[in-house]
Amino acid sequence: MSQERQPAGVSLIDVTRRFGDVEAVKNVSFDIEAGEFVSLLGPSGCGKTTTLRMIAGFEYPDEGDITLDGKSIVATPPYRRDTSMVFQDYALFPHRSVAQNLAFGLRMRKIPKDEIRAKIETMLELVELPGLGDRKPDQLSGGQQQRVALGRALIVDPAVLLLDEPLGALDLQLRKQMQLELKRIHREIGITFIYVTHDQEEAITMSDRIAVMNQGSVEQIGPATEIYARPETAFVAEFIGDANVLLATVVAVGEKPTVTFAADTLTMEVARPARTFSERDVVSAVVRPENVSIGPDADSFDNVYDMEVSEVIFAGSYVRIHGLIGGSPLWLTTTVSDASRSNQVGSRVRVGWDAGDVVLVEWKS
Amino acid sequence: MLVFFLIPVLILTVYSFWSVENFQVQRDFSFDNYTAIFTKPLLYKAFLLSLRVAFFSSFGAVLLAFPFAYFIAKKVVKYQSLALLAVIVPFWTSFILRAYAWRILLGPNGVINQGLEAAGLIEEPIGALLYSPTATGIGLLYVYLPLAILPIYSVLERLPDSLTEAAADLGASPFQVFREVVLPLSMPGVLVAGVFTFVFGIGEYVIPALLGGGKQLLYAEAIVLRINAQQDWPAAAAMAIVLMVLTFGMVALLGRRVRKMELF
Numbered sequence: 255m256s257q258e259r260q261p262a263g264v265s266l267i268d269v270t271r272r273f274g275d276v277e278a279v280k281n282v283s284f285d286i287e288a289g290e291f292v293s294l295l296g297p298s299g300c301g302k303t304t305t306l307r308m309i310a311g312f313e314y315p316d317e318g319d320i321t322l323d324g325k326s327i328v329a330t331p332p333y334r335r336d337t338s339m340v341f342q343d344y345a346l347f348p349h350r351s352v353a354q355n356l357a358f359g360l361r362m363r364k365i366p367k368d369e370i371r372a373k374i375e376t377m378l379e380l381v382e383l384p385g386l387g388d389r390k391p392d393q394l395s396g397g398q399q400q401r402v403a404l405g406r407a408l409i410v411d412p413a414v415l416l417l418d419e420p421l422g423a424l425d426l427q428l429r430k431q432m433q434l435e436l437k438r439i440h441r442e443i444g445i446t447f448i449y450v451t452h453d454q455e456e457a458i459t460m461s462d463r464i465a466v467m468n469q470g471s472v473e474q475i476g477p478a479t480e481i482y483a484r485p486e487t488a489f490v491a492e493f494i495g496d497a498n499v500l501l502a503t504v505v506a507v508g509e510k511p512t513v514t515f516a517a518d519t520l521t522m523e524v525a526r527p528a529r530t531f532s533e534r535d536v537v538s539a540v541v542r543p544e545n546v547s548i549g550p551d552a553d554s555f556d557n558v559y560d561m562e563v564s565e566v567i568f569a570g571s572y573v574r575i576h577g578l579i580g581g582s583p584l585w586l587t588t589t590v591s592d593a594s595r596s597n598q599v600g601s602r603v604r605v606g607w608d609a610g611d612v613v614l615v616e617w618k619s
Numbered sequence: 620m621l622v623f624f625l626i627p628v629l630i631l632t633v634y635s636f637w638s639v640e641n642f643q644v645q646r647d648f649s650f651d652n653y654t655a656i657f658t659k660p661l662l663y664k665a666f667l668l669s670l671r672v673a674f675f676s677s678f679g680a681v682l683l684a685f686p687f688a689y690f691i692a693k694k695v696v697k698y699q700s701l702a703l704l705a706v707i708v709p710f711w712t713s714f715i716l717r718a719y720a721w722r723i724l725l726g727p728n729g730v731i732n733q734g735l736e737a738a739g740l741i742e743e744p745i746g747a748l749l750y751s752p753t754a755t756g757i758g759l760l761y762v763y764l765p766l767a768i769l770p771i772y773s774v775l776e777r778l779p780d781s782l783t784e785a786a787a788d789l790g791a792s793p794f795q796v797f798r799e800v801v802l803p804l805s806m807p808g809v810l811v812a813g814v815f816t817f818v819f820g821i822g823e824y825v826i827p828a829l830l831g832g833g834k835q836l837l838y839a840e841a842i843v844l845r846i847n848a849q850q851d852w853p854a855a856a857a858m859a860i861v862l863m864v865l866t867f868g869m870v871a872l873l874g875r876r877v878r879k880m881e882l883f
């Protein structure tokens with residue numbers, strides 16, 4: 255596709271939006287680079303849609319500023335913004351054919367008819383719907399409607415594409431296929447994508463960076479790998495991937511930071527935390543289940559404990575083992591062959607993990 | 620149900636081909652009653668006047684109703700049911716009563732005249748307020764407005780906000796959003812409102828009589844006259860059947876149009 259518009263960066267600066275007493279979006283700030291694929295990820299009701307709608311212009315921020323390409327857009331009405339939105343319910347015009355839906359934005363821009371026709375053909379190909387231009391939206395499957403919605407938003411060459419859970423209504427298989435296709439389209443046209451989803455796997459698969467939202471705030475923004483390895487809050491740790499979140503107390507800081515946990519009965523060495531804690535601070539110690547080793551090998555790690563196995567669950571390609579260490583629950587995942595050596599419920603096994611695999615975050619209140 | 624409707628209509632049809640002589644019904648067969656409607660100046664003038672009244676009440680009411688309906692469906696979020704109730708409540712009171720209420724408002728000793736007098740704006744009551752085309756117009760619009768608001772409201776209420784937002788997002792100005800999305804998608808409701816008010820309007824004569832002074836004969840009034848003053852039941856039957864065919868024809872046409880447009 256011919257590139258008429260440069261992608262643009264989007265910044266939110268201390269943006270707050272209230273609905274009556276509800277603070278739907280609280281003091282949110284982030285910068286999205288031109289051409290980036292960023293996901294807003296979080297549970298239902300955390301303010302993702304409201305954030306996206308403020309960028310599109312359907313909601314206004316009560317406080318703060320939003321810029322597109324460095325220029326404030328809060329006073330610009332939606333129809334003059336260089337953003338395009340793919341709606342959760344697709345919002346296809348039911349009284350218009352697929353081609354007329356695609357043509358809509360171009361007609362509003364007074365593009366000549368023959369040019370519109372050519373662009374429709376190109377777009378039908380890009381979203382892989384050739385020959386369906388004459389259909390009405392209600393004669394299409396959900397997946398096809400989704401593609402029309404996508405094409406209709408892209409055909410006007412926006413600088414930023416906003417997508418609100420666009421795959422939410424599709425079944426799993428179609429969703430996976432569309433995820434790949436959205437990635438391909440993003441690569442091909444290179445504009446900025448801001449993608450709202452509550453599905454962590456979807457966000458991880460697709461995004462350059464993820465902004466994890468909770469109760470109206472962005473708790474962390476970064477590449478999936480970084481968020482996974484270095485979550486900054488207990489919420490982020492639990493929302494992205496699996497996690498043991500242990501209530502712990504800092505007992506030593508400095509070269510060899512140490513915490514106690516399991517009601518202060520056990521100690522654990524941790525890596526130097528990204529943020530500073532002081533002695534006696536109550537914290538969450540995050541340990542990923544796949545970083546916990548089990549069996550004789552466990553002895554070689556920094557932190558080694560006895561675990562009483564309470565449950566062994568076969569989960570296909572791996573096995574989940576639940577147990578108690580010092581009375582505190584812990585779970586881990588291991589390979590099927592490793593599990594077979596220690597799969598006796600009630601038996602005692604050695605478990606261990608490295609100091610570098612522990613992330614300390616503030617205790618979730 | 621159908622029997623209660625069909626039998627009277629059949630009787631009416633048979634009647635309409637008979638005639639009256641010396642106040643006696645003659646059981647002959649002729650189309651005279653029908654041709655009279657379109658040839659006697661008194662009758663066709665009444666018919667044309669009724670068409671005008673119907674057109675005015677339908678066009679005016681729909682035009683006025685649209686912003687009301689839009690406001691209730693899209694702008695009033697919290698008090699929507701209250702606003703709807705305010706539209707429906709007048710239906711529960713007799714509309715003759717409501718027409719009389721307007722007489723009290725508009726009459727020489729009415730609220731408006733007395734208010735203006737008290738404010739020193741006028742010295743004599745404006746007699747032309749009542750018994751004028753304006754008074755008739757106000758009364759007709761007042762009575763037909765709720766009838767037009769409801770069907771338009773019901774389509775607008777079902778119109779997803781995401782459609783208007785999508786249009787705006789794609790570059791449509793508020794006026795373009797209205798023309799390209801809101802209006803075409805509310806057409807079924809607009810048509811229902813238009814035909815309903817037209818059908819009621821063409822049979823109208825009470826409001827013009829009470830507020831307009833009944834200076835000109837309307838079609839429905841002419842039917843009553845045929846019966847009451849002239850005892851000419853067959854002529855009245857023919858006139859009624861013309862009216863019925865017209866209104867049923869419109870409703871049937873409307874049904875087909877709306878079904879074709881049923882979009883969501």
Ligand SMILES: Nc1ncnc2c1ncn2[C@@H]1O[C@H](COP(=O)(O)OP(=O)(O)O)[C@@H](O)[C@H]1O
Pocket residue numbers: 273276277278296297298299300301302303304305
């Ligand atoms: N138009 C609105 N009026 C009142 N409350 C709203 C409105 N839109 C959103 N909210 C509230 O704001 C919060 C965030 O909503 P939303 O942005 O839709 O969350 P998400 O998209 O993450 O599920 C929720 O508590 C929701 O109920």
Ligand SMILES: [Mg+2]
Pocket residue numbers: 299302303304
């Ligand atoms: Mg949402």
